[in-house]
Amino acid sequence: MRQLTYIFLTLVICVLSCESRKNVLFIVSDDLRPEIAAMYDKGNPYQMHDKMYTPHLDAFAERSAVFRKAYVQQAICGPSRASFMTGRRPDTTHVYNLDDYFRTVGGDFTTIPQYFKQQGYRTLGMGKIFHGGSASGGNYDKVSWSDDEEFFTSPSDKKYWRKRFKMRSWAVVNKTMEEEHPLGDQEITDHAIKSLRRLAPTAKLGLENFFMAVGFRLPHLPFVFPGRFLKYYPKETMKMPSNPYAPKDMPEYAWHGNGEIRNGYADITLRGFSKEPNTKWPEYLVKNLRRAYYASVSYVDSLFGKIMAELDRLGLRDDTIVMFGSDHGYELYEHSAWCKHTNFEIATRTPLMIRAPGVTDKGVMSDHLVEYTDVYSTLVELAGLPALPTCPKDSSKVKACTEGTSLVPVMKNPNLPGKQSVFMQYPRNRGPRIGTIMGYSMRTERYRYTEWVKFNGKPDFTPNWFLLFASELYDHYVDPDENVNRAGVQAYASVKAQLSKTLHAGWRAQLPS
Structure with missing residues (x-):
């Protein structure tokens, strides 16, 4: 009876005096270059495949702000995620590798979900949000989430698929295999849907808003995906990059040696490819890897679509800010390079799309230069939370501040000037x-x-x-x-x-x- 009275009084107070706050659904994919149909520019394709199958992200783009020139601060998972999750740049987080934890080497910085938690939100995460292991304190940055039960990792991804295909750079999963052992990103999706159903009742009543972070592992290597997505990429349509060679007069420091793919997968390692630039890879192998990458992107798109459909079914569309992005771009043999680890355009540029009910309903296509350090302050402003100050030069003792700028002004008025660099x-x-x-x-x-x-x-x-x-x-x-x-x-x-x-x-x- 006491609980019912509390709920009733809360509802009365909210009806009389509260403007309902928005929930936040924060979704990131891994290693995703701007390889989605909504970002394809016929006049300047930047090596993109011209027939990507991403219907759900395309539909999402129609009611979102799509930032076509969004750049991360370092093209590798750990540093990039430490950067955008704290709103600070690598020289402030002091994270430049896959091992260091920003709270240990940089400062006890307040992350995006942690800030929302402090403002009364229930925060929960699943999949790859921070880089795992020591890079997130060995506990996926426990302080960012509402309680110990509010972070989920995929058991099948760790216990089955990584063991089964760890020697191969890519693999196709048939329907029987998928039913016996769901892929890791499918388990993340299922958990996201289950969590939305659990959170929806109190969120719709305005009793408790949520910040939910969902991290897909694909299209990170190895590319392990359901075979049904290959039909969208017939072999005969696969193309080589137009520039499978290093830039003319490229300094040696710009090159990274392709170590991630050369040393991580037996089907590549056994070929003995040199780490030097302009090393020639067989055309059939390059095309197979590119095809597998594209199919992995389409698989992620399908999972994203399932989460969006559930959000709509639960009646949460108009009450939820949704962001979709990635930690960096990806090289598919452009400049004879694979993966990331460079400052080139294709490695540092990645999709960034934000759907904000009442702000982006008609869709916004922006060519403003934006950075992933801008995400933190943008979500804070869209949610109506207290704004973050710009970090001082030494912010090691400042818990919550930003080294980016909110994108809300250009979302509301795309004619406003943005950053020049x-x-x-x-x-x-x-x-x-x-x-x-x-x-x-x-x-x-x-x-x-x-x-x-x-x-x-x-x-x-x-x-x-x-x-x-x-x-x-x-x-x-x-x-x-x-x-x-x-x-x-x-x-x-x-x-x-x-x-x-x-x-x-x-x-x-x-x-x-």
């Missing part, structure tokens, strides 16, 4: 004599400019701009695939000088008014 970075270990060299990269509307400089590690975590080892300059107006490094071309000398000045000034100088 966005920033990313990638480290290279050059051994005990030289130490770490950091590639600081910047993307403007027209150019990508990168400087490889000596990195001052602990305790500074700053670049030494005076120790410059190499630079890169790509002109996207004439070379969107970044095939020619023009840093040494005299005709670009003045452009390079200005870009260098802007890069050194950093992201703070680029904050929009």
Whole structure:
């Protein structure tokens, strides 16, 4: 009786004085380049497949803000996720690898779900949100979630599929196999649907809002997916990238050796491919891997569609902000490179779509330059929570702040100017004599400019701009695939000088008014 009275009084108070808050559904895929149909640009395809099958993400895009030029801050899982989940850049989180935990090496920063939890939301996660293991404290950053039971990982993914196919870079699962052992991302989807059903009653009454994070593992290697998705990608339609070669005049520091795929899967390792750039891979193998990647993307799309359908069935569409994105892009033999680990466009650019009821109902297609550090403050503003301040230069003791900017103004008015430059970075270990060299990269509307400089590690975590080892300059107006490094071309000398000045000034100088 006491509980019923509490519910009744809460409802009366809410009806009289409360504006209902929105729930948040935060969905991320892994290793997803902008390889979805909604982001295909016929005039400038950036090596994309021209017939992607992603009907659910396409439908979602119609009522979302689609940011077609969204960039992560480092093209590798752990650092990228530590960055966007805290709203801070790698030189603040101090996470540059797959092992370090931001709370240990950077500071006790308040994450996105943790902030929503502090504002009264029930927060729960499932799948790959933070990078696992030591990179999230060994417990998927326990403090971010409402209680110990509110984070779910896929048991079959760990106990069955990874063991069965760990020696192969890709594998097709038939219907019988899928029924006997659901794929990991299917288990994540099933858990998401079950969780929505559990949360819906109190959420619809306005008694408890939720922040639910769902992380798909695909299309990360190995590409293990149901065979039915191959029909959307006939073998005869598979194409080689137009640039299976390193950029002209590419500095050695820009290259990463393809270690992730060369060393991680027996079907690739046994072939003995060199780690050097311009190593030739058999055409049939490249096409098979590209086909498997595309099929994996379509599989993720189908799972995303199931979650969206359940959200609608439960009557939560108009009460829930939905974000879909990824931790970085992906190379499919462009520049003879695989995976990520670079500052190239194809590795640092990834989809970012946000559906906000009452804000994006008519759809927004944006070509503003945006960064994944912007996600935190954007979701906070859309949910009507107290805004985050911009982080001071030393924010190691500041729990909640942001090094990004809210995207809500350009979602509401796409004609507003955005950032003129966005920033990313990638480290290279050059051994005990030289130490770490950091590639600081910047993307403007027209150019990508990168400087490889000596990195001052602990305790500074700053670049030494005076120790410059190499630079890169790509002109996207004439070379969107970044095939020619023009840093040494005299005709670009003045452009390079200005870009260098802007890069050194950093992201703070680029904050929009």
